[in-house]
Amino acid sequence: MEQGSTITGLSPPTEPVAPPLGRSDPRLPPVAPVVKARRRGWRWALAALIAVGIAIAAWQWPAAWQPWLGLSAPTTTLIVSGNIEAHESVVGFKTVQSRIVELPFDEGKSVKAGALIARVEDADYRQQVAIAQAALEVQRRQLDMSQQNLVASQKTILSDQADLVMKKLDYDRYQSLWKSGYSPTQQRDQAATGVKQSQAALERDQALELAAERSIELAKANIHSAEEAVAMADITLGYTTLVAPFDGVILVREAELGEIAVPGTPVVTLADLDHIWLRAYINETDISRVRLGAAAAVTTDTYPGKNYRGRISFISSSAEFTPKSVETHAERVTLVYRIKIDLDNPTHELVPGMPADAAIDLPAP
Numbered sequence: 001m002e003q004g005s006t007i008t009g010l011s012p013p014t015e016p017v018a019p020p021l022g023r024s025d026p027r028l029p030p031v032a033p034v035v036k037a038r039r040r041g042w043r044w045a046l047a048a049l050i051a052v053g054i055a056i057a058a059w060q061w062p063a064a065w066q067p068w069l070g071l072s073a074p075t076t077t078l079i080v081s082g083n084i085e086a087h088e089s090v091v092g093f094k095t096v097q098s099r100i101v102e103l104p105f106d107e108g109k110s111v112k113a114g115a116l117i118a119r120v121e122d123a124d125y126r127q128q129v130a131i132a133q134a135a136l137e138v139q140r141r142q143l144d145m146s147q148q149n150l151v152a153s154q155k156t157i158l159s160d161q162a163d164l165v166m167k168k169l170d171y172d173r174y175q176s177l178w179k180s181g182y183s184p185t186q187q188r189d190q191a192a193t194g195v196k197q198s199q200a201a202l203e204r205d206q207a208l209e210l211a212a213e214r215s216i217e218l219a220k221a222n223i224h225s226a227e228e229a230v231a232m233a234d235i236t237l238g239y240t241t242l243v244a245p246f247d248g249v250i251l252v253r254e255a256e257l258g259e260i261a262v263p264g265t266p267v268v269t270l271a272d273l274d275h276i277w278l279r280a281y282i283n284e285t286d287i288s289r290v291r292l293g294a295a296a297a298v299t300t301d302t303y304p305g306k307n308y309r310g311r312i313s314f315i316s317s318s319a320e321f322t323p324k325s326v327e328t329h330a331e332r333v334t335l336v337y338r339i340k341i342d343l344d345n346p347t348h349e350l351v352p353g354m355p356a357d358a359a360i361d362l363p364a365p
Contacts, residue, residue, distance in 0.1 A: 078141055078289065078357045082280030084300075085203045086271040086353040089245055093261045096120060096239045100259050109252050111270070118255065118267050129233040136226035143219035150212035153205055160202035167194040193364060221252045244246075247338035249348065273348045278310065281336040287360050290315060296341050296358045312360065314340035317351070 098120035105111060129150055171191035177183030252269040255261065282290055292315060298308040319335040341358055343350065350356070 002087050027092045050073055052293065076362050078282065078286055078362055079359055080280040080282055081355065081357050082278050083274055084343075084350045084352055085279050086273055086276045086352045088269055088271045088352070089248075090266045091117060091240060091242060091245065091268050091270055092264055092266045093118075093120065095263050096122075096125065097260065097262055098122065098124070098240065100255055100261050101199055103255065103257050103267075105250050105253070105254070105268070107250055110249050111247070113244055113246050115244045117250075117270075118242040118243060118261075119238050119243055120261050124235060125233070125237045125240055129230065131235055132226065132233040134228040136223065136230055138218060139222040143146060143223060144214065146212060146215035146219045150209065150216060153209035153212045156205040157202065157209055160198065160205050164195070164198040164202055165190070167198040171195050199205055242267060244268070244270060246272055247274065247320060251352070271352060273351065274347055276343050276345045276350055276352070277313065278341040278343065278358055280339050280341065282339060283334040284319065284337065287315075287337050290339065290360060291363070294361055296360045298341065298343060298356050298358045300350065300354055300356045302354060308343050308345075308350065310341040310343040310358070312339055313342040314338075 033044040100118055100120050102116070102119035105115075105117060111117065167173065171188070173193070174183050174188040178185060178188040226297060248270040250268050251271045253267075254269070255265070255267045278296075290312065292312055294312045296310050298310055299306065300308075318337040319337060341360075
């Protein structure tokens with residue numbers, strides 16, 4: 001047997017083997033477009049997920065991204081401007097009209113409550129008090145006289161009652177004797193007349209007693225009226241001195257020594273500088289963000305870098321200017337509301353009329 005020959009029957013006949021499937025096989029669809037499409041899908045899904053995350057973060061933490069984009073973050077303070085004001089009292093004389101003889105304080109001086117601010121000449125008002133007191137004394141004496149008249153009337157009535165009893169006894173005797181024929185008719189008639197006269201005298205004195213009692217009541221009423229007149233005269237005399245109604249500083253002195261003070265004419269203007277307040281205005285769009293009692297830091301150009309702590313004590317319930325019945329949106333949002341920020345001013349650094357700014361703390365958004 002020759003080398004390389006095959007023996008039929010010992011091994012099956014071999015068939016040609018097909019080449020392995022490959023990328024160049026024309027029988028399969030192309031693979032690259034499918035892979036590329038899948039890769040693009042994953043990229044879009046990842047981009048969408050990142051966009052959603054950014055949107056959620058932007059909605060939850062706006063303060064973190066707005067400055068990065070150059071936008072202003074929601075502020076927690078509101079800046080307003082206004083002027084310092086104080087509770088002022090224009091003090092003047094009441095009722096009295098006289099010449100000013102004492103005016104001890106000048107403008108800018110501090111005074112305590114009850115301190116003498118001004119005094120007018122009071123000689124005529126003191127005389128009125130003396131006249132009222134004299135009238136009161138007269139009424140008191142009148143009361144004493146009425147009481148004595150009442151005592152006299154009561155004693156007279158006792159005498160009249162005794163006399164009437166005696167006259168009735170005489171009449172009964174003469175009547176009995178007259179019936180027996182021992183007494184003339186004239187004597188009986190005279191006894192009867194005596195009874196009638198005594199009865200009339202008793203009734204007269206009883207009326208005088210009632211008049212004396214009423215005279216006492218009238219005297220007491222006159223005394224009460226005279227006492228009230230004295231009290232009124234004393235009150236009017238008190239109006240001749242002008243005292244400070246509270247601790248404060250004299251801002252303006254409108255009168256001078258020797259002037260005639262007319263009732264109601266201002267003499268001094270007194271201000272309470274210990275407790276002042278800032279008058280400011282806020283826009284209608286900010287009214288819902290401001291609350292009573294909100295803290296505020298007040299600053300002034302006079303004392304740069306110094307803060308004065310205060311709190312909002314008043315918010316107007318309506319705009320300062322009444323809006324028209326028909327208005328545009330632009331006009332409506334320009335309405336302003338007045339507020340007051342109370343401040344303590346123990347050093348009197350802040351004075352009325354001083355411009356100031358306030359940073360109001362707002363609730364977190």
